[in-house]
Amino acid sequence: MPELPEVEIARRNLVRWFDGRRLVRADADDTRVFRGAERGHFALLHGRLESLVRRGKYLLFAFEEGRGLLGHLGMTGKFVRRSEGDVVPYSRARFHLDNGQVLHFADARMFGRMEPTPSAGLRSLDVVKALGRDPLADGLTSGQLEQAVASSKQDLKIALMDQARIAGLGNIHAAEALFRAGLHPARKPSTLTPDDWKRLVQAIRASIDFGLEEQQGEEPVYLEDGGSENPFLVYGRGGGPCSKCASPVESFTQAGRTTYACPKCQPRGRTGK
DNA sequence: ACCGCTGTTCTCCG
DNA sequence: TCGGAGAACAGCGG
Numbered sequence: 001m002p003e004l005p006e007v008e009i010a011r012r013n014l015v016r017w018f019d020g021r022r023l024v025r026a027d028a029d030d031t032r033v034f035r036g037a038e039r040g041h042f043a044l045l046h047g048r049l050e051s052l053v054r055r056g057k058y059l060l061f062a063f064e065e066g067r068g069l070l071g072h073l074g075m076t077g078k079f080v081r082r083s084e085g086d087v088v089p090y091s092r093a094r095f096h097l098d099n100g101q102v103l104h105f106a107d108a109r110m111f112g113r114m115e116p117t118p119s120a121g122l123r124s125l126d127v128v129k130a131l132g133r134d135p136l137a138d139g140l141t142s143g144q145l146e147q148a149v150a151s152s153k154q155d156l157k158i159a160l161m162d163q164a165r166i167a168g169l170g171n172i173h174a175a176e177a178l179f180r181a182g183l184h185p186a187r188k189p190s191t192l193t194p195d196d197w198k199r200l201v202q203a204i205r206a207s208i209d210f211g212l213e214e215q216q217g218e219e220p221v222y223l224e225d226g227g228s229e230n231p232f233l234v235y236g237r238g239g240g241p242c243s244k245c246a247s248p249v250e251s252f253t254q255a256g257r258t259t260y261a262c263p264k265c266q267p268r269g270r271t272g273k
Numbered sequence: 274a275c276c277g278c279t280g281t282t283c284t285c286c287g
Numbered sequence: 288t289c290g291g292a293g294a295a296c297a298g299c300g301g
Contacts, residue, residue: 002280002281003280003281006280057281057282072281072282073280073281074280074281074282075279075280075281075282076279076280076281077281109279109281111281111282112281113281113282127282161281163281163282170280170281171279171280171281172280173280235280257280258278258279
């Protein structure tokens with residue numbers, strides 16, 4: 001699912017679930033979720049969760065005795081809390097707590113990732129070092145946004161999804177932020193005005209805030225989950241009416257990902273409104 | 274039943 | 288160096 005808001009909610013859930021509890025056993029199945037990482041080291045995790053930091057879509061776990069874990073939810077990864085003995089579909093790894101609860105990392109498609117690493121080294125892992133500013137964890141001004149993104153020659157939406165420029169936006173929230181800012185996804189970053197950058201940084205914040213509210217609660221919420229309505233302003237609304245002006249929302253492909261935009265609210269030309 | 278789609282990231286080419 | 292295509296995988300809707 002997981003873009004910045006969903007990963008942040010996962011982080012908050014885990015912090016709450018671990019609060020005051022001890023990890024008494026960690027076990028994991030032999031799956032590609034561990035990639036090359038030493039799965040045996042996962043089983044050595046134990047004791048208190050001393051800190052859990054999110055950077056972009058990555059989770060950095062620090063347990064006792066300097067044992068750490070890098071986590072990524074991939075496309076379909078999620079953490080769920082169950083009682084001992086409960087069966088969880090696609091459970092790949094489990095934290096057993098001292099209160100009989102079990103925190104499962106469940107991931108059908110296994111694009112997610114678990115990498116046990118000494119906690120002191122988590123931040124110096126290449127994938128973590130490569131991340132740009134995180135709008136929520138680091139804060140983001142319009143100037144910082146411009147500095148990170150304006151130099152890209154790619155389409156604006158692709159640049160926003162580049163984790164090395166800004167960490168945390170994915171296909172949904174990049175589209176949502178651009179809609180909120182009234183900017184067309186195919187705009188070239190170098191053509192944005194200072195006012196565009198200001199609207200865009202506010203739109204990114206608004207999109208993240210909305211995502212955080214949307215995802216509140218115990219269980220992760222997925223787009224197609226429970227047949228619930230599409231909560232997004234433009235994402236997934238191809239062919240349907242724009243939520244602002246009712247003109248038909250267009251969908252097209254950028255760098256292999258589907259993009260949604262309202263041609264009227266997000267003009268391709270110069271500046272947005 | 275089959276085809277094409279899906280919220281991510283990495284590797285491999287040109 | 289950069290950018291696009293394809294791959295990794297499973298489920299779901301049309």
